[in-house]
Amino acid sequence: MCIICTGEYKNIQNLTYLGPQYFEECPNLTEIPIIPGLQYLDCSNCPNLTEIPIIPGLQVLECSNCPNLTKIPIIPGLDALVCSNCPSITNIPCIQGLESLDCSKCLSLLEIPHIEGLLFLTCSDCPLIKKIPCTKGLNQLICSRCINLRKIPNISGLEVIDCSECLNLTEIPDIDGLDKLHCVDCRSLTKTPNIEDLDCDSNGCPWIPYDCDYEENLKKLIFLQKKLRRLCIAKKL
């Protein structure tokens, strides 16, 4: 039973978390009501959801796999937004204070907003985006399989980049502080950063997937990392 359609949510005191177990992927759910005090909303997998309201005080919003969701509201104070695989979303607003954004597999998304203070950005499989904004302070960038991406910006302090299978990426600059780089199958790369120390973990980690292409992936990585002095790979048992 869906507590939104039945109105049952109104009887729950101090509802701070609302997740899929309350909706059960309800096909009738088209809108989410404003629930005062709600901090964490996960309304992923709602096939007919078209709108999410501005919920004051909301800290985390997950709305992945909502094929009819067209718009993300500006929610002041939101810390984390996960809106992956929403094919009707064309843009994401600039939500000040947002620290973590995952908009992977948004096939119609035209660009990544420039959000000051963003720490973690995951935008893999966004075929229309052409650039990554130069967001000061960004710590982790996962942008694999963005086929229109040509350059990674020089963001000082960026520690982790996964840009694997960005087939048209030509340049990764020398980034101060860059620690981890996963750039397997970046066929167009002509410039790679100077990384001396690379830690890899094959156990469910994106750096070198431990699959049938393991040796091949490793060869490519070493080929690209000409200045590598230390490579550490934790192998799966």
Ligand SMILES: [Zn+2]
């Ligand atoms: Zn419902």
